[in-house]
Amino acid sequence: MAINIDAYKGVLAQLSPYHAKLVAVSKTKPVADIEAFYAAGQRIFGENYVQELTDKQAVLPADIEWHFIGHLQSNKVKYIAPFVHTIHAVDSLKLLQEINKQAAKQQRVIHCLLQVHIAAEETKFGMDEQELQQLLQTYAANPLDxxxxxxxxxxxxxxxxxxxxxxxxxxxxxxxxxxxxxxxxFNKEDYFKELSIGMSADYTMALEEGSTMVRIGSLLFGERNYSQM
Known part of the structure; x- marks a missing residue:
């Protein structure tokens, strides 16, 4: 295993003054690596691929708080709706509606983060400000939906x-x-409080800019070998 428990402890120490949460990004990593961080006290893990997440959830401790952090297709929501805690990359009204539909079937409430496109790269997902406002206006006008x-x-x-x-x-x-x-x-709501920005290479800057939740993978788990997927 290439996991780095010392790095994990260092990240936690840096997060502590900001009261920020750590999402340990375990995509492509084996169950044994997740178990090692679980034994060290980590409970929030993030995955990017639906099939991989469902496979891992089935064999790992039930008290893990699973976050889906990758681009999510609407037709895949039903597979993670029974257990996922937070979906980070809600990038359309259609996806939010489908999450609500599938959560209702499971009699659950799923936490969602609205993904905004802030990068210069066009390849990254996320809404622009106009799309964000349209989603929020629909949400505010139809809360029961x-x-x-x-x-x-x-x-x-x-x-x-x-x-x-x-x-x-x-x-x-x-x-x-x-x-x-x-x-x-959301001025009257205490649950709208998470700003999920920052990864292994830039999380310290993200914390300084107000991040409440960082998504860190390679720093903890080592580099990924996608050829083995």
Missing amino acids: FSQVRIAGMMGMATNTTNEIQVRKEFHQLRQLFGSVKTTY
């Missing part, structure tokens, strides 16, 4: 670049948008 989802915050992925000024700017812009959305749509 979304009774099985809880919009708990927002998520974004910065540009994959070594330019720290650009990354910080993108994080800062999302933090400002998060504040505006909270004031406009």
Whole structure:
């Protein structure tokens, strides 16, 4: 195993002053690696692929809080609806409606984060501000149609670049948008509080820019070998 428990403890120490949560990104990693971090106290794990997540959930402890952090197709929601705690990448009204539908079938409430496109790369997913506003207006106008989802915050992925000024700017812009959305749509709600930004390479900047939840994989689990998938 290439896991790094010392790095894990170091990340937790850095998160502590910010009261931020760690999502340990375990995609492509074996069950044994997850079990090792579970034994060290970690309970929140993030996965990107539906089949991999369902396979792991079936054999790992029931008190793990599973987060789906990848791009999610509407027709795959039904497979994770019975157990997923939070879906990070809600990037359309259609997807939010399907999550609500499948959560209702399971008599559950699923936490959702609205993904906003903040990076320079067009390949990254997420809504632009106009699409975000349209979703929020529909949500606010029809609350009973979304009774099985809880919009708990927002998520974004910065540009994959070594330019720290650009990354910080993108994080800062999302933090400002998060504040505006909270004031406009969720000012009376205490659950709209999560800002999921920051990964292994940029999480320290994300914390400084207001992140409440970082998604860290390679720093904890080692680099991924996708050829073995």
